[in-house]
Amino acid sequence: MTSSTQGIDPRQNHLLGALRDDEFERIAAALEPVHLARPTELEGANEPIKFVYFPTSGVASILAIDAGGETVDTAMIGREGMTGLAVFLGTGQTPMRTIVQVPLTGVRLRSELLRAELERGGRLIGLLQAHVQVVMVTMAQLILCNRSHRLDQRAARWLLQVDDRVEEAPFRVTQEFLAQMIGAQRPALSVAMRQFKDAGLVSYSRGQISIADRDGLLKRSCGCIRIIDAETERLREPFEP
Numbered sequence: 001m002t003s004s005t006q007g008i009d010p011r012q013n014h015l016l017g018a019l020r021d022d023e024f025e026r027i028a029a030a031l032e033p034v035h036l037a038r039p040t041e042l043e044g045a046n047e048p049i050k051f052v053y054f055p056t057s058g059v060a061s062i063l064a065i066d067a068g069g070e071t072v073d074t075a076m077i078g079r080e081g082m083t084g085l086a087v088f089l090g091t092g093q094t095p096m097r098t099i100v101q102v103p104l105t106g107v108r109l110r111s112e113l114l115r116a117e118l119e120r121g122g123r124l125i126g127l128l129q130a131h132v133q134v135v136m137v138t139m140a141q142l143i144l145c146n147r148s149h150r151l152d153q154r155a156a157r158w159l160l161q162v163d164d165r166v167e168e169a170p171f172r173v174t175q176e177f178l179a180q181m182i183g184a185q186r187p188a189l190s191v192a193m194r195q196f197k198d199a200g201l202v203s204y205s206r207g208q209i210s211i212a213d214r215d216g217l218l219k220r221s222c223g224c225i226r227i228i229d230a231e232t233e234r235l236r237e238p239f240e241p
Contacts, residue, residue, distance in 0.1 A: 006033045010107045012056040014080045015127050018239040023122045027114075031107040036100045038172065042083050043098035051108040052084035053077075057167040058104030061181065062135075063097045072146070073158070073181040075138045076101065078165025080232060081131045087111045088118065088128045101181065102162055102171050123239070130235035137231045141224045146183055149222040152192040154182045156221035159202065161228075163211050170203070170210035196220070 010031050011017040016024060034053065036042075043049050045065055053060065059078050063071040074096070077083050086094050092111070118125060145154055158181060162171060179189040196202045201217045203210045211217055218225070 008033045008056055008105060008107060010054060010056065012079060013054040013082075013106060014236065015082055015124070015131065016054055016107075018127055018236075019123055023117075023124060026120070027109060027117055030109055030113050032109070034104070034106055034108050036104045038100045038103055038177075040100040040104075041097060042100065043094070043096075045095050045097050046093055048093050049084045049087050049111050051110055052082050052087055052114050053104070053106055053108045054082050055079050055104050055106035055165070057106070057165070058100065059102040059162055059165045060098055060104060061101040063099060065095070065097060071097070071180065072183040073101070074142060075135050076161050076165065077135075079106070080165070080236075081134070082128065084111065084114075085128070085132055085135060087114055088132070101177075102166055102173060127239055130239070134228070134232050134235060138228050141227055145222060145224045149224070151182070151184050151188055152195065152220060153222040154184070155189060155192050156196070156201075156217050157225045158182050159209065159211060160214070160217060160221055160225050163214065164229075170208040172208055174207040175204075 010028070011024070036058075042051070042053055042060055055077065056079050059076050060083050061073045062075045062077065064074045065071050077098070083098050086092055145157065155178065158178065162173065175189055175193055176186055179186045182189075193202070193204065196217065197204065199216065201211070201213045201220065203212055
């Protein structure tokens with residue numbers, strides 16, 4: 001098997017791309033290509049996780065859920081990572097949901113096969129340990145973000161995080177969904193998006209959004225994205241080829 005699976009290059013995922021060739025080839029034949037629309041559920045709350053997903057483009061979101069069913073985005077998973085971290089941690093499930101936030105392309109692996117590979121040791125363990133830390137830092141930072149930062153700053157941060165993880169432009173996200181992800185009311189978000197559009201930072205139409213001025217949008221964002229990105233890069237460096 002080569003590093004291509006029906007037109008998808010699994011090694012475009014940063015975790016799979018950082019594996020040594022012999023480690024990658026051990027799991028390559030078991031990697032299944034996926035093209036998933038929003039809002040496909042990858043993990044249900046309090047349900048055993050059957051597959052872990054390695055995106056090569058697109059975004060999955062880990063959603064916290066309250067007693068009334070309201071949800072909020074706690075972390076994004078794109079080509080830098082893997083869903084199903086509870087499998088790596090040995091618990092197998094969580095009370096959170098994971099869904100496709102932006103149409104996702106990548107590969108998936110059965111959970112028992114991931115566990116079997118982890119038992120062999122190798123670089124994947126260290127890679128996933130680093131990824132878990134990035135997700136922990138992201139979740140902690142977003143608690144602060146949602147409590148302390150203005151809605152427009154949070155919206156700018158969210159858009160930039162998505163833009164980092166997708167290949168296509170524009171990407172498909174409705175304002176209603178964006179409002180849900182950042183825990184905002186749709187009318188208030190619409191005001192912020194109109195400000196971004198009037199300033200030439202973004203363009204949007206019929207559920208499709210493009211970032212027109214990334215540097216300008218970064219200036220409108222809070223500093224949380226820089227903290228998250230810095231930790232991601234710090235933990236990635238030891239595994240760079």
